Amino acid sequence: MLSAAWTLTRSPQVPLMLPERRTGIHRYWTGQKFDPEQAFAQALVDNAKRALQIQHDVERSDAGRAFSNSTAARAWRWLVSHYPLLGSLLMQFELIEDVETCRRMDIPIAAIHPGCGEIYINPVRGLSFEEAKFVIAHEALHAGLCHAGRRQGRDPFLWNVACDFVINNWLVSMNLGAAPAGGLLFDEEIRGWAAEDIYLRLASDLRARRKLSTFRGNACDLLDNDPKKFFSDREEFYRRALLQGLDYHQACGRGELPGGLVEAIRVLTQPPIPWQAPLAEWIRERFPLPLHQRTYARASRRQSATPDIPRPRHVLPEEERVTRTFGVVIDSSGSMDRSDLGKALGAVVGYAQAQAVRQVRLVYCDAAAYDEGYVPIESLAARVTVRGRGGTVLQPAVNLLESRRDFPKTCPILIITDGEFEPDLTIRHDHAFLLAPGGRLPMSTAKPVFRMT
Template identity: 25%
Template sequence: MSDDCQALLSATRLRLRMQSPFFATLALFARYYVTEAIPTAGTEGKNIYFNPHYLAQLTPAERDGLFLHELLHGALLHQSRRASRLPELWNIAADIVVNGMIVAEGKFVIPKGGLREPELEKYSVEEVYELLIKRESPPALPIADLLQEIPNLTTQSDSNNNDNDLNSNDSEPNGGQSSANSSKIHSHSQDDQEIHRNRLESPRHQEEQLAVHWRNAIQQATVVARSQFQGNLPEGLERHLGEIGQPQLDWRTYLWRFLVHTPNDFQGYDRRFIHQGLYLEALVGESVEVFCCIDTSGSVGDEEMGIFLSELRGIFGSYPQIKCWLWYADADCYGPYELDNLNAVPKPQGGGGTDFRPFFTAVDEKWSREKQAVICYLTDGYGSFPDQAPPLDTLWVVSPGGKNSDGFPFGEVVRLRS
């Protein structure tokens, strides 16, 4: 069984070289093991584990899809990006994303029973999670393949079998190309020693090392793919892979930084928020106006609206120099209302279609030009934009499932996630 599985996985890697230089290069950065310690397949972030009996019953196309499924979980840092979210629901969201990427390539298939939700596959895994958690009955997880710890490999049929294992700390692919002369086969004892070291490392250190490992892998795979095809990667693939190159900054932290970032003088960090991990500059000087609008066209739920308003009031209560004017908007806009910690928030108005232009026209009329000011708009992003960008910095806070960030013609975009 062991030798048979080694041959099956080697055949998968050979097919990847013929079908996708990108995935073939990416695969060089993962070690894989055949073990009966897990029921089907899984990954803890870097290594991939396959059950020999499950692997043997799949068709060649399904084995390729399974290999890519686990490989993409690792490359997209799905393990470390989960943070404090519910493990099972996060696994479901991650499965939907990677299965969508695999099918979209048009060359691979996923094993029977694999999760598919085409309407969600264009979103990031964080957004898919947010959309699923609102459902009364989210889809069931066929098998938990985002492993919480390294499996006990004492039951494995064989140890690491990479015939071109180029992902050790002292060995890197030569420009992404495999070479028999540069191959490095690891013995059982070497693998056991590395796994033991991984168990002793702190979780934070492991996450940092994994992030560096996979970003290097993606960079080399991208170079190889583009050099061979002389073009860009498929849009969906490039979008998802680009996510791990961006810092995973909580939207609340981003909002705080945006609203206190002005041309005024600063006097170091505001110590009131250091315990929350928010190293925010203490603002001094002239007051700042914030023109805030909340989309009430039906796309923003009561929960998101409540959380957002709570965050805004916390900011304004902590920084008296900031003055906020609030509008609600669908195809029209309603307001402005002065927002502070004393006045009750007015009842939302709207419910029709979405047009961003009336709000920006209202801001242009309201802004005195005598004070520093910024614009903040909470929306799903689907509506009519002004023909010209406003003269003020604009922050779009986009609800889960909203328009892709590159669809906004101006301003900065941050995704509303827990």
């Protein structure tokens, strides 16, 4: 019996680990007399526990992908081995195929949680091999393209649907698998559109929401309970994995990819342009530095000995003095943070001074408009006191500026707000929006929008 037990525990997977024994059977070991039979029995128990722990860790790390023969697991392995674009990205996720988990989370087909690193596939749906490839690739691209972190305060469901349209258009173009039966968010008319543009179109027609559904039905298949909590590190990790997969895919010549998908992946690798840069460019385009003109109208003070002799000097034309200004409408409602206002005004002052803008027409607006008149640019951020702090209605402030005779029609207007104003705002002058962090406009616009970070 002893030899049989010894042979059983000497398997290559779990070798027998006997306690260290000192020379001499009657010597004392750790304060007690060494008993070979007791030591051997304890070794059997410890090795059994260790074998179970090793098996548990293997199953947990591999999530059943290496051993499971389910359709989703086979599709997973096919994507990892045959599709380098998604291989490195998929290896960072755990495949969950549990009926009870999907029932509890209300997942009829599939969902992904980038924060937890899990992809959920409902085995009850009975996806075919091609359908499973399509669904897994769909969910992986949600994480790789950082859709959760790019939501930026938008409606979660509509943003999820907009991203689904983009991903599905790419997967259909790539001929990767087959879409599950029962409908797919796919439209040839919006092929090539960005998710942000599709979202604006969906938000303008909320009645269409009832006809839309994701792989999770009427809920989001992109689970991100608190994207700000986990996306600082994981987003960069997924982005890098998708970029590595793209480089390997192209180096191995594993097939053509849609140009829009390649561009979207490449763009994610570039650092975002700070909001101050496009704001400075907007001011620079509208107020280029004036060309100096010479005049002989007044004598130079440098040579007082000959005051009767006129000498040239540089002057700014009078029309430039009048039109070299712009309007600043500040949303002073209670939802605007004072520190955000300070950052915005500081940036406006710095870039306006660089372009020789000496004054701006300042208007505060919440429930009513407060006209401060023309304010010297250097005192805009230092001495101005914010009034109001009520609700947000910006139309009176815009009407006030556009109706003033001393405010030229060619002067632009910069609106500093958090986006919580009326959606039917009408502005005839050239204008731009400077949004507080996390803010979004209630309507679509073709004018420049600078989003503070």
